Amino acid sequence: MVAAPFSPLGSLSVYNSYDETPHIGTRFPSKSMQLSRILTAPNSDELLKDLATLVAHRGVVFFTDQDIDIVRQKELGTRLGELAGKPSTSTLHIHPISEQTPELTADVSVISSEGGIARTGYSKSARASNGWHTDITFEPVPSDYAILKMHTLPAVGGDTLWASGYEAYDKLSPAYQKFLEGLTALHDGGGFRELAQQENRIINDPRGSPENTGSHLQAVHPVIRTHPVTGFKSLFVNKGFTKRIVELTEDESDDLLAYLFRHVSENHDMQVRFRWAKNDVAIWDNRCTFHTATNDYEGLRQGNRVVSIGEKPFLDPNSQSRRKVLGLEGNNAVSSKKLM
Ligand SMILES: O=C(O)CCC(=O)C(=O)O
Numbered sequence: 585m586v587a588a589p590f591s592p593l594g595s596l597s598v599y600n601s602y603d604e605t606p607h608i609g610t611r612f613p614s615k616s617m618q619l620s621r622i623l624t625a626p627n628s629d630e631l632l633k634d635l636a637t638l639v640a641h642r643g644v645v646f647f648t649d650q651d652i653d654i655v656r657q658k659e660l661g662t663r664l665g666e667l668a669g670k671p672s673t674s675t676l677h678i679h680p681i682s683e684q685t686p687e688l689t690a691d692v693s694v695i696s697s698e699g700g701i702a703r704t705g706y707s708k709s710a711r712a713s714n715g716w717h718t719d720i721t722f723e724p725v726p727s728d729y730a731i732l733k734m735h736t737l738p739a740v741g742g743d744t745l746w747a748s749g750y751e752a753y754d755k756l757s758p759a760y761q762k763f764l765e766g767l768t769a770l771h772d773g774g775g776f777r778e779l780a781q782q783e784n785r786i787i788n789d790p791r792g793s794p795e796n797t798g799s800h801l802q803a804v805h806p807v808i809r810t811h812p813v814t815g816f817k818s819l820f821v822n823k824g825f826t827k828r829i830v831e832l833t834e835d836e837s838d839d840l841l842a843y844l845f846r847h848v849s850e851n852h853d854m855q856v857r858f859r860w861a862k863n864d865v866a867i868w869d870n871r872c873t874f875h876t877a878t879n880d881y882e883g884l885r886q887g888n889r890v891v892s893i894g895e896k897p898f899l900d901p902n903s904q905s906r907r908k909v910l911g912l913e914g915n916n917a918v919s920s921k922k923l924m
């Protein structure tokens with residue numbers, strides 16, 4: 585029996601939208617859908633709660649040619665998490681090395697081809713897939729939602745890719761899933777520590793939660809986490825920040841992490857690629873996705889990002905796989921018969 589496909593749109597079904605791929609990404613193609621108007625609508629709480637649920641299910645949601653300004657973008661970041669039930673102590677993230685300019689504030693990250701956060705550790709000669717990451721997982725209380733508005737773009741290139749952590753979990757064999765559920769991993773923001781030292785910058789502190797303090801920029805999280813909004817299990821290690829599986833030897837950890845990073849970067853059936861146009865907005869869920877920029881362009885590319893802080897990652901042993909709940913076909917585990 586196949587379950588009816590679940591629609592997480594709720595009150596947003598009045599707007600035209602489509603799924604970019606089966607497992608990740610939904611787009612609102614018309615600029616008549618403006619986030620600025622959703623924020624001020626009489627039923628804004630209902631619309632924003634449904635948007636938070638939609639992003640939690642679909643991983644990333646794209647909006648076309650938005651007029652939202654940075655003040656409203658921050659309000660959106662705050663209200664999405666609040667309506668989705670984040671702890672009252674969680675606010676917008678202040679990046680450890682966020683640029684502070686008069687027009688912007690410490691809780692806005694400037695994403696720029698000119699340098700800063702988005703370029704830390706970048707090397708032109710390195711493999712493009714080295715860029716896969718989930719934002720700020722070195723924080724003890726990491727992010728729930730992130731909102732990026734791109735205002736300056738090259739003529740061509742500079743796409744962003746996202747991958748689904750739900751599908752990354754669901755595609756593993758039951759034996760491997762079970763093994764990973766017993767593990768935790770060390771996440772480390774060493775690149776930002778080094779950049780702060782080189783440029784003589786002070787590490788901002790606290791960073792959106794009373795628990796996100798200090799300059800060590802390290803945290804231990806479960807390798808598989810339960811998403812508090814959807815209840816689905818997601819893979820929660822990323823190439824950008826995860827350095828070590830705590831319970832394994834160094835060699836075992838290196839090999840396992842290498843496998844999991846390849847699992848994310850080489851399975852393009854769990855990815856979506858977005859080609860930006862000026863003033864497009866992407867909202868993604870940092871609890872159940874990975875993403876990477878594409879550094880294939882010439883010229884200036886710039887946007888403003890707001891990252892909000894969610895809850896401490898946890899694994900609820902009774903939580904379920906997304907495929908199971910949605911009635912989608914099972915994973916790739918092979919029966920012993922097929923092996924013979
Ligand atoms: O520049 C991009 O495409 C993505 C940058 C990024 O990783 C972010 O905004 O979190």
Ligand SMILES: [Fe+2]
Pocket residue numbers: 717718719875
């Ligand atoms: Fe990022």
